Amino acid sequence: MSGLAATRLVARREITERVREKSFLLSTAINIVIIVAVVIVISLIGGGEERYAVGYVDAADAPVLEAAVAGGAAVDVELEARQVAAGDVRAQIEDGSLDAAIVDDRIVAEEDPPDELVTLLQGASAQARAAQALKEAGVSGAQAREILDPAPLEVATTEPTDEDEDSKAGVAFFTILILYGQLLTYGYWVSAGVVEEKSSRVVEVVLSTIKPAHLLAGKVIGLGLLGLANLLLTAAVGLGTAQATGALDVDGAVVGAAALAVVWFIVGYAFYAGAFACAGALVPRQEELQSSMTPLTLTILIAFFLAFAVNSNPDGTLAHVTAFIPMTAPVTMPPRIVTGDAPTWEIVASFAVTIGAAVAMIPLAARIYRGGVLRTGSALKLREAWRAARA
Amino acid sequence: MLELRDLARRYGDVVALDGISFTVGAGQMFGFVGPNGAGKTTAMRIILGVLAPDRGEVTFGGRPVTFQTRTRFGYMPEERGLYPKMRVRDQLTYLARLHGLQAVAAKESAGRWIGRLGLSERAGDRVEQLSLGNQQRVQLAAALVHEPELLVLDEPFSGLDPVGVDVLSDVLSDYAAGGVPVLFSSHQLELVERLCQAVAIIKDGRIVASGPVDELRDRGAAGRRVRVAVEGAADYEWVSGVPGAAVVDRGPQGALVALANGGPPDELLDAARRAGSVTYFAFERPSLTDLFREAVTA
Numbered sequence: 001m002s003g004l005a006a007t008r009l010v011a012r013r014e015i016t017e018r019v020r021e022k023s024f025l026l027s028t029a030i031n032i033v034i035i036v037a038v039v040i041v042i043s044l045i046g047g048g049e050e051r052y053a054v055g056y057v058d059a060a061d062a063p064v065l066e067a068a069v070a071g072g073a074a075v076d077v078e079l080e081a082r083q084v085a086a087g088d089v090r091a092q093i094e095d096g097s098l099d100a101a102i103v104d105d106r107i108v109a110e111e112d113p114p115d116e117l118v119t120l121l122q123g124a125s126a127q128a129r130a131a132q133a134l135k136e137a138g139v140s141g142a143q144a145r146e147i148l149d150p151a152p153l154e155v156a157t158t159e160p161t162d163e164d165e166d167s168k169a170g171v172a173f174f175t176i177l178i179l180y181g182q183l184l185t186y187g188y189w190v191s192a193g194v195v196e197e198k199s200s201r202v203v204e205v206v207l208s209t210i211k212p213a214h215l216l217a218g219k220v221i222g223l224g225l226l227g228l229a230n231l232l233l234t235a236a237v238g239l240g241t242a243q244a245t246g247a248l249d250v251d252g253a254v255v256g257a258a259a260l261a262v263v264w265f266i267v268g269y270a271f272y273a274g275a276f277a278c279a280g281a282l283v284p285r286q287e288e289l290q291s292s293m294t295p296l297t298l299t300i301l302i303a304f305f306l307a308f309a310v311n312s313n314p315d316g317t318l319a320h321v322t323a324f325i326p327m328t329a330p331v332t333m334p335p336r337i338v339t340g341d342a343p344t345w346e347i348v349a350s351f352a353v354t355i356g357a358a359v360a361m362i363p364l365a366a367r368i369y370r371g372g373v374l375r376t377g378s379a380l381k382l383r384e385a386w387r388a389a390r391a
Numbered sequence: 392m393l394e395l396r397d398l399a400r401r402y403g404d405v406v407a408l409d410g411i412s413f414t415v416g417a418g419q420m421f422g423f424v425g426p427n428g429a430g431k432t433t434a435m436r437i438i439l440g441v442l443a444p445d446r447g448e449v450t451f452g453g454r455p456v457t458f459q460t461r462t463r464f465g466y467m468p469e470e471r472g473l474y475p476k477m478r479v480r481d482q483l484t485y486l487a488r489l490h491g492l493q494a495v496a497a498k499e500s501a502g503r504w505i506g507r508l509g510l511s512e513r514a515g516d517r518v519e520q521l522s523l524g525n526q527q528r529v530q531l532a533a534a535l536v537h538e539p540e541l542l543v544l545d546e547p548f549s550g551l552d553p554v555g556v557d558v559l560s561d562v563l564s565d566y567a568a569g570g571v572p573v574l575f576s577s578h579q580l581e582l583v584e585r586l587c588q589a590v591a592i593i594k595d596g597r598i599v600a601s602g603p604v605d606e607l608r609d610r611g612a613a614g615r616r617v618r619v620a621v622e623g624a625a626d627y628e629w630v631s632g633v634p635g636a637a638v639v640d641r642g643p644q645g646a647l648v649a650l651a652n653g654g655p656p657d658e659l660l661d662a663a664r665r666a667g668s669v670t671y672f673a674f675e676r677p678s679l680t681d682l683f684r685e686a687v688t689a
Binding site: 001006009010013016017021196197200201202204205206207208209210211374 | 485486
């Protein structure tokens with residue numbers, strides 16, 4: 001049988017067996033529930049515009065509210081103004097149907113009203129009084145408008161602004177979280193699968209008919225495809241929910257960023273999977289796996305924390321350095337791509353470095369795996385496995 | 392025909408095999424016996440190519456064993472050798488496919504061996520849910536599912552109840568009768584003696600005896616041994632009066648007496664008749680167990 005056919009058979013077994021496991025289905029379901037819940041919570045607490053209901057008693061205050069509504073629209077604050085009877089003001093404020101009311105030149109609210117609301121109402125009130133004063137002084141309506149409503153100052157920023165900046169930071173945050181979880185989970189499955197074969201000795205039967213490199217490749221590819229499918233599903237559900245709830249405006253750029261994050265999973269997984277397979281090949285039993293995996297889980301954990309540091313300062317030195325370390329790039333780069341803080345040349349170069357490292361890892365991992373996987377008894381050191389692979 | 396020539400292998404400073412050679416003929420059941428740690432598993436792993444020898448060679452049908460040849464070998468390692476969570480039928484089909492069978496043929500063969508080994512009702516169960524006896528049957532099926540041209544089994548009988556032993560030995564004998572060499576290791580020497588045409592005894596990485604069981608037993612035990620029963624002289628102290636004779640075993644059938652120098656038993660018989668009424672007197676060939684003890688304690 002050709003190596004390709006053997007690899008395909010092994011990969012297919014990994015997928016079909018894993019998919020039939022309750023633990024896999026459960027963890028996938030939990031992932032999806034979490035992502036949906038998180039997106040919904042975001043859409044409820046943040047995101048959308050602020051809304052206030054403001055009442056007034058005296059019809060003479062109507063122009064003040066009109067000005068406030070117009071002013072609010074300019075800063076993404078929606079004001080709803082309505083006239084209420086003087087006797088109802090208190091009751092409506094207390095039952096929450098009004099956030100504030102203007103009564104006898106006072107702003108009435110249940111507690112200290114939000115600053116932006118107060119600012120809007122004060123500004124509108126000053127504007128209305130000024131208009132009144134100008135009118136009394138005999139200034140014509142057109143002149144008065146010119147005085148009171150000058151062209152606003154234009155806003156110029158030194159860096160390009162992005163209306164979705166906050167949302168994108170949120171997406172970046174979850175990208176880090178998901179990539180971290182995904183690398184750890186699927187890396188662990190590679191390790192655990194290797195140990196299962198080793199401790200049950202089935203590896204001896206398998207390796208009497210196919211080569212270690214093909215078994216390793218099939219296992220890594222099979223689980224990798226599963227991880228990819230899982231990630232695509234999570235991304236699709238997450239983005240779909242975000243769009244449906246309005247938590248994020250899902251446009252081509254967001255989808256593109258998500259696609260790049262998926263590609264980074266593939267590269268990161270390619271880099272780490274071989275190492276996880278070696279961690280499995282070095283120990284005889286599941287119970288000892290935890291300790292042999294520690295250097296890897298720790299590395300990914302460090303990458304995870306670095307990614308948060310990078311996310312809070314996506315153009316800092318740390319961001320540029322970690323982009324070129326294969327252990328960290330798969331977790332630190334995607335959030336920068338999502339927020340648009342990584343220049344194209346850096347994405348390409350970082351990619352090339354990580355892929356190069358992943359490719360270089362393959363023969364090393366294959367040799368250590370080959371040396372370790374048939375050694376039963378006690379746990380091996382890396383060096384012992386390396387030497388044992390002479391045959 | 393499988394031939395091992397001068398196989399040697401070390402693990403670091405430990406010598407696992409120190410130049411072993413033996414031959415398993417076509418259709419032969421061959422027992423591989425020796426104390427724990429003597430090198431049996433190492434030798435088997437080398438035959439299956441999961442381990443490379445430092446020295447020596449394995450040939451099959453007169454040609455060096457290659458990767459291609461090995462896909463037509465069947466192997467059952469000690470302890471399990473199966474995916475614990477995989478279902479019986481899926482597992483056998485998968486292993487058959489790994490050995491090069493096409494999808495349909497693999498499925499058919501898996502079904503056939505499931506039926507042959509009485510596993511039909513368990514075909515959809517995970518291996519870890521089966522009793523140990525049934526797990527062993529699945530293991531055997533896994534070794535046979537691709538209809539191998541050579542069978543190598545490491546301790547196939549350990550932990551089986553007598554019915555399981557019968558099922559397994561029937562299947563193996565039938566399979567060998569088709570002209571396939573069957574090599575297996577075991578500590579159950581009576582069983583090996585009953586099933587095997589030939590054996591090799593290994594100790595500390597060296598073969599201390601090998602060949603057809605009958606020849607070994609005829610040649611065995613330095614001198615000749617006589618089983619003698621005498622009525623009225625149950626203590627057998629009279630034996631010490633015979634030069635070169637010594638009691639090596641006492642049982643309900645009488646005493647087993649070894650004669651040094653292979654000398655004729657006439658003197659022993661005379662002494663027995665003087666001691667009482669002789670009810671039994673016969674040469675006895677050493678059993679495989681005797682040969683084994685002698686070989687490994689030497």
